[in-house]
Amino acid sequence: xxxxxxxxxxxxxxxxxxxxxxxxxxxxxxxxxxxxxxxxxxxxxxxxxxxxxxxxxxxxxxxxxxxxxxxxxxxxxxxxxxxxxxxxxxxxxxxxxxxxxxx
Amino acid sequence: xxxxxxxxxxxxxxxxxxxxxxxxxxxxxxxxxxxxxxxxxxxxxxxxxxxxxxxxxxxxxxxxxxxxxxxxxxxxxxxxxxxxxxxxxxxxxx
Numbered sequence: 001x002x003x004x005x006x007x008x009x010x011x012x013x014x015x016x017x018x019x020x021x022x023x024x025x026x027x028x029x030x031x032x033x034x035x036x037x038x039x040x041x042x043x044x045x046x047x048x049x050x051x052x053x054x055x056x057x058x059x060x061x062x063x064x065x066x067x068x069x070x071x072x073x074x075x076x077x078x079x080x081x082x083x084x085x086x087x088x089x090x091x092x093x094x095x096x097x098x099x100x101x102x103x
Numbered sequence: 104x105x106x107x108x109x110x111x112x113x114x115x116x117x118x119x120x121x122x123x124x125x126x127x128x129x130x131x132x133x134x135x136x137x138x139x140x141x142x143x144x145x146x147x148x149x150x151x152x153x154x155x156x157x158x159x160x161x162x163x164x165x166x167x168x169x170x171x172x173x174x175x176x177x178x179x180x181x182x183x184x185x186x187x188x189x190x191x192x193x194x195x196x197x
Contacts, residue, residue: 005109005110008110009109009110009113012113012114012117012158013113013117015117015154016117016120016121019120019121019124019151019154020120020124022124022147023124023127023128023147026128026131026143026144026147027127027128027130027131032137032139032140032143035131035140035143036143039143039146039147039150043147043150046154047150047153047154050117050121050154050157050158051154051157053114053161054114054157054158054160054161055161057106057110057114057161057162058161058166061166062166063160063166063169066166066169066170066173067157067169069173070153070157070169070172070173070176073173073176073177074150074153074176077176077179077180078146078150078180080180080184081146081179081180081183081184081187082143082146082183084183084184084187084188085139085142085143085146085183085186085187086139087187088139088186088187088188088190089137089139092190094137094139
């Protein structure tokens with residue numbers, strides 16, 4: 001196989017790993033703000049890596065430009081959406097999780 | 104028409120893995136406890152679906168799926184922003 005195919009495989013596997021980390025974070029972390037941190041950072045990195053791997057598969061084509069636009073769009077909007085949701089939650093008075101009460 | 108060999112298998116397996124991740128995120132929608140937790144989980148499912156569509160477009164050699172993925176990502180972002188604005192304006196009605 002060509003070098004680009006191995007590179008695509010490596011990128012897709014790495015992106016799947018970070019998607020797995022994001023899901024573990026959303027399921028296991030203790031409150032809303034930490035879960036939003038998991039989805040906005042790990043998930044975005046997983047998306048960027050996976051879409052880069054998919055773009056390498058297409059070769060020189062219009063599909064590469066579409067995949068790049070998709071990755072750039074998600075790179076901007078995914079943390080923005082998480083920020084908007086957590087800010088709405090903070091305005092409603094949902095308290096962040098702390099270890100102070102767990103003596 | 105599909106990408107054959109190890110590369111096609113890896114692409115399809117990654118798409119299947121992201122589908123499994125989306126199903127696991129349904130647990131957070133059911134468990135909550137707050138409404139914003141559910142919105143975060145729905146947002147995560149939406150981004151996972153976008154990635155699955157892009158991977159299927161690469162694996163099956165159907166670039167038309169990328170247009171669907173773009174529209175889906177935009178609607179997903181709009182859903183999150185709309186719900187966050189709506190809950191603040193109306194004092195957490197939904």
